Amino acid sequence: MAADTQEASVDSGFGQISRTKDVAFRLLALAATLIGIVSLAALLLNVAVDAVGWLDWGFLTNPPHPNPNNAGFLPALVGSIAIMIMIALVTFPLGVGAAIYLEEYASDGYLTRFIQLNIANLAGVPSVVYGLLGLGLFVGLFNIGYGSVLAAAFTVALLILPIVIISAQEAIRSVPDSQRQASYGMGATKWQTIRNVVLPRAMPGIMTGTILALGRAIGETAPLIMIAAPTTVFGVPNSLLSKVSAMPLQIYNWASYPQTEFQYGVVAAGVVTLLVILLTINSVAIIIRNRYQQRT
């Protein structure tokens, strides 16, 4: 049958009809779909192999050291986690608040549309520009210290806020309107409806979106460089105003070391650590989403 159509090429407005071309194109499109995934898989395999022998308990519990055998990741690891906790504390209430306003309160006027367009545009601003915002605003104007935990957290928080708002809006929008009407029918006020009906139903979706955004935040490097976070610190941060490094910053710093022990050993161990933590964060988000989907 296939041979039949191959020979009988009909001249239509679309040009020659050829089964061979169709199959070739299908394979080309499949190859294009796979090429990025396969390349990344190959690179990840490389880095995992290189990290073997370097990623050990000493690496995770030591401070950085010019000798690759003694180099450790601890201050960067703790720094990243500290920044992450602060970011979560800032973005969660602000992001959910903004989403509640836009979905539950705002009328469909010019202001709402302007805010919505503005949020979409903020999500497209390069992260290095947010770094300059942090440098000018938090470090310069508010004077909370070059490269401090707070300055880093606030800067990256503004960067991921649009993502948190957009995903929280989607979660709130997915709550059926009938549930709100039922609540109003029982005599509840708008705020009671939001608190007792909308938020509990939307919470898993909001959590998933926020956690995924935190995954984005943990890999951000450029904003931290711009607010002059040191690429290497030797101690764990002990206050919100102490100077902080982070995992991606330490990786950036190490990547410029010329020794092969760093390029194909210590940095690989750092990259694997960062990716494992990122994977863990994203898995938690996906687990929350799946549990929620099963229940409804």
Place this chain on the structure above:
Amino acid sequence: MSQPDFSHDGIRTARGTAFRYLFMLCALLSILTTVAIVATLLIDAIDFFATVSPIEFLTGTRWSPTNDPVAFGVLPLISGTLIITLGSALVALPIGLLTAIYLSEYASERRRAYLKPALEVLAGVPTVVYGYFALVYVTPALDTILPLSTFNALSASIMVGIMIIPMVSSISEDAMSAVPDSLRQASYGLGATKFTVSTSVVVPAALSGIISSFILALSRAIGETMIVAIAAGQTPRMVDLTDPAGMFLDSIQPMTSAMVQIGTGDIVGQGAAYKSLFAVGLTLFVITFVMNLVSELVASRYREVYR
């Protein structure tokens, strides 16, 4: 949404109003962020333009913020950004478009269910990791067949390209899925193959969505920082567009990479080099902002067509 107000309880109403304004403040914070970005960039950029004229900045062909004789011509940095954008476009646009066609027209429901998340992973890997990959794996691998410098535009472009594939493919696929099935059926009815339907019917019908995805992905490539800061080098130079080898095989410096270099240097105080950071940042912000807006406008056109 409106609801009948049965409550005449003053405290409850007052509390409701208070929450309303509290949430409104959160939403207005996003506008405040934009204002703050523009203000921060403008204040220091204007300061910078008091010492270096905007004409010198925008037309100068030499960038040397710290080494004497200092020069603040942004063109070498823009040409560096242009190379990275061009290189990553050559990688990501055809691959992304073919991926979108495959996912929308060819892939089974099951296959799509695991291919799409796998593609999204490409955009989720931290860019510092991509930069490291470009420097220590891609460059040495390509060096065996090409005369590459340690730092070069080629491996950085390839990595940026791989990173933005999912942006092209997911937005293009959305546009293709929005093409009404009746158009495909009409084409099949005329005896067309899937190839013809995909390339002659679906792609043209989804063209504005595809173009929108291209612009958005390129805007992302322009703003990409860590990959180029690690792998593309720190050589601000004017490129010769007639010499592709010279463009891609050697070290360059895009705008974002120059910003990182100034940011990591010990520039204490408020010198011209420090201020130039904000002038370059403003240039970058304006370029990406305009591209994002154009992408939005193009995309909103196709949404209207099939609604």
